[in-house]
Amino acid sequence: MSSWFSRFYEYILSLFWSSEMDITLLGLQNAGKTSLLRVLGGGEFTSDSIPTIGFSMKRVRKGRVTIKCWDLGGQPRFRSMWERYCKGVNAILFIVDSADPATLQIARMEFEALVSKPSLEGIPVLVLGNKNDLPEAYDVDSIIDIMNLKSVDDREVSCYSISAKESVNVDAVLNWLVSKSN
Amino acid sequence: MSYKKNEDLDSGPGGSVMDKMTVFQDCIAGFNSSPIQPRRCRGLLTKLAYLLxxxxxxxxxxxxxxxxxITKLFQHKDIALRQMVYLVIKELAQNADDVIMVTSSIMKDTTVSSDVVYRPNAIRTLARIIDAxxxxxIERLMKTAIVDKHPIVSSASLVSSYHLLPVSRDVVRRWTNETQETVLAQKMFPQYGGGISGPTPSFTTQYHALGLLYQLRSHDRMALVKMIQQFSGASGxxxxxAAVVMLIRFVARVIDEDRNLRRPMYALLEGWLKHKSDMVNFEAAKTILEMKDVTDEEAFPAINVLQLFLSSPxxxxxxxxxxxxxxxxxxRPQNVNVCNIDIESLINDSNRSIATYAITTLLKTGNEASVDRLMKQISGFMNDISDEFKIIVVDAxxxxCLKFPAKQASMLSFLSGVLRDEGGYEFKRAVIEAMFDMIKFVPESKQDALSYLCEFIEDCEFTKLAVRVLHLLGExxxxxxxxTKYIRYIYNRVVLENSIVRAAAVTALSKFSVIEDEAVQESVKVLxxxxxxxxxxxxxxxxxxxLRLATVPIPVAKGYLAPDAVPSLGVLEQQLILYVTGGPDxxxxxxxxxxxxFLTKDQVDADNFRAKVSSTMPSIGSSLDSGAESGAKGSRASPAGGLHEDSTQAYAAALAKIPELQVFGAVVRSSAxxxxxxxETEYGVTCVKHxxxxxxxxxxxxxxxLKDTVLEDVSVIASPSExxxxxQFIITLPKLGPESQGTVYVAFTRPEGEYETASFTNTLHFISKELDPSTGVPDDTGYEDEYQIEDLELGVGDFxxxxxxxxxxxxxxxxxxxASETYGLEGVSSLSDxxxxxIESLSLQPLEGSELPLQAATHVLKLFGRTVQGGKVSALVRMAYSVKSGVTLKITAKSEEEVVAPLVAAAIA
Structure with a gap:
């Protein structure tokens, strides 16, 4: 009885106070999507997580906003299915490994393919250069150049340099996301 | 979640009939909406599951x-919804693309605590979506789940492992230790619902684990034997x-394959006859009685146990x-005799199925004197049983009839009696078949049987049966x-029946026009x-x-009306299809x-006889073996001699397409x-002798x-010993891709009209090229290789x-x-072997059921066949068995051609 009551209470609260939003996390394999999501949710960073096969779903709470994060696998076989999970989301997080120049070019191609999809028009994108704790990591401006972000003009595009491991700029990411909830 | 809900399923909300496309649209809309409404989605999923x-x-x-x-629903935590999601994904998995997408999400669910209700569902679904x-x-996850302390989780993962076997046998094989541990762990299924309504506690997980263990070890007989010994131990x-029953089936297989283990395995079976579960007793008894040539002493305890069950409440x-x-x-009717008194009391059992089996058993075990009494009793209850059991009775x-031809009169009148009763097509067909057999094998019954059949078609609602009877009357x-008596009945059909029966009647009628009697011929013509x-x-x-045939001389007409040979219908059909689909050319x-x-009447009879024997023989083989193994086993176990006729026809079509071989004329005989x-070697080679x-x-x-090798320029060098x-030439195979089959032909001349035997030593020659694993393109440089294969014998049997x-x-x-010859076969340990x-080496047809020895010590095998030239050959094989000296046999062969008899007699050496 009491659980029913508390649920009802939460429901009433949520009607007035809270809101929900959907975001997707994309990027090549081993960019750090799953790790970032764990850190966003307030968990500890671990470096030995297994590759995501398909997708996994996680809810993150920030203040009165519940963010439903769809963490998608980055291996080539799953990239064709990114679009299905991006339709209608509030924001897309595109994560690149800023310490691995070899993959950045592929990441740029995937990114360009993604933003050219008509079904995803206008959805704000946040590009994150992860692993900035590593000495050879590119800084934020280099990433903007390499990813050719300046050429995207039909939507809001932001770019941060972060480190999921050292929790650098993670709060900024959360704040950016919350600002996109409506 | 009440049961009432299910009644509403056929009609959707609002009473409309459930329509596939409406459900589809509702589902798409419902699952993509935000926020998720779990109750509504569950309803939609239920409808979807119902449709599927x-x-x-x-x-x-x-x-x-x-x-x-549906994957969007993973965002909601509702337990019942998640469970439903799994049930539906499992159904959809075979028919949708990219189902691999949910892997990570499911893996998360399979690692929750054991008592979460959807965990087993998640495991079962995982097995359906995973690929090699x-x-x-998921290996670690599955291992953990198999040894989970919760039996339902454990069972789910074991059963899922079964399904993963075809995906990757090698990976599942690595779970053997966990599976073994689970068999021994004795997890008890919990009792639900306070003990009254729920299932009783059981150890079903053991059954699942044992089954999987067998799948993992079935290729290795020693491991299997070890497993049996471990689990059959006194510790229980x-x-x-159910697990014990399964173990008994493994025992049956071991006994079948390895005679040396028969004694210890039999001891186990005998022990299980006293097991406290009825199920186990039955399986043990059944296995004992199905053992190859079981001795009287071995069968006795099993029959004893069954006899006790006969009076069970x-x-x-x-x-x-x-x-x-x-x-x-x-x-073995004589062994069941001892139970006759108990069986007789079952004739009046209130359960008709039991009574029917009792009667048919008595018919088999009874002696000639008791037949009449039994027949009377059967007639009493024929009306009370279903068609299915009537067929069993009729077959018995x-x-x-074939056993006691002297009693044919009473049995025939019984058959004609039941023929008059109500009954479906299958039942009537069984009766008609029985009468056909009597006409064929019990000549004294022919007159009466034919009259009964005439009477039957007077009022027969089954066109197919009427046509068959008319055909027989014509023959x-x-x-x-x-x-003349039959002409009247046949002509009645022409007047009264539908066109199919009328046509059959006309054909039957026309066969009477070849009778050497002016008056009959005239009246047939009039009709x-x-x-x-x-x-x-x-x-x-x-x-x-x-009518046209009636004007030509009778011998000519006979060629049309009652030909000696008919074309092989299977091949004719195949050739016609090829012809029709061949295009304008x-x-x-x-x-x-x-x-x-063309097949002569003898050959057609042989085919029919073979079909009949194989369909009425109880099949002894168990259905345990699955997959590739049963394929290999099946081809070995197929009855010797049974395949020859069919194989010749099947190959003839393929050979006719090869121009080099066409000049040789028609194939006379193809071996199996x-x-x-x-x-399980790298290259599998089978050979057919044409x-x-x-x-x-x-x-x-x-x-x-091999998965990664291409063979080029494949040929076989076969050197004959004589x-x-x-x-003449070799038709080589230019290229044989990985995991594919191809054919090489080697042609020889042979002395025409003689029966010369020889053996051939064979070597496979080819150029082997490995595939580049990333691109799948073969290397440019291959190396020549040879592969020794076994020798091939061309024996007398091939002729x-x-x-x-x-x-x-x-x-x-x-x-x-x-001619005759005597041999001692030491390696052979029973008469049936x-x-x-x-039979296999002579390739002759066993007759009068003599291929199954009834006694363990002596037996006479009767064989008949023709040579490829058409001469008759017959062999009488007397054999005796003793433990000390093995089987001694004397072959006496007789033949139409002088050279054949000594060859056949000497064939075994």
């Missing part, structure tokens, strides 16, 4: 769309009766017991003393002339044809009937395929089992065709040339 389980299917793209919409490239990722580690026990005894009585009576009628006015053109055509020439082999390599008039063609079917086989003959003794007395090997 009642046979509706969605197109592939629809399924995929549905699947992806990702199975490693198996608590689940439970229907199911009585039924199982009588059914096993009934089966055994088919092979049929075999009884048998003209040779009876009073053919046929009347048929010319029939409204149906098929009937008119047949009548016109028959093929249609420009007339169809060539000479490519179709012989394996020249062990199974005999032509003056040539021999060896067909080597080569199977490249000089009179001269190699013989098994043929059926009704009267062996008569044929035996006629044949002029005789000896029979099988003699």
């Amino acid at each position: 389980s009642t046979g509706d299917t969605f197109a592939r793209d629809e399924s995929t769309t549905l699947f992806f919409s 490239s990702t199975i490693q990722a 580690s198996l608590k689940s009766p 439970r229907f199911v026990s009585r039924f199982s017991a009588i059914r096993i005894l009934n089966r055994f009585a088919m092979v 009576i049929r075999s009884l 048998e009628g003209p040779s009876t003393p009073q053919p 046929l002339r009347r048929c010319l006015d029939d409204p149906d053109d098929e009937v008119r055509d047949r009548a016109a044809m028959a 093929a249609a420009s020439v007339a169809f060539d009937i000479s490519t179709v082999p 395929a012989v394996a020249l390599t062990e199974s 005999l032509y008039k003056a040539h021999l063609v060896l067909q080597f079917d080569i199977d490249n089992t 000089d009179f086989f001269e190699e 013989l065709v098994p043929t059926y003959v009704g009267n062996f003794q008569h044929m035996w007395d006629q044949l002029p040339y005789e 000896a029979c099988a090997s003699v």
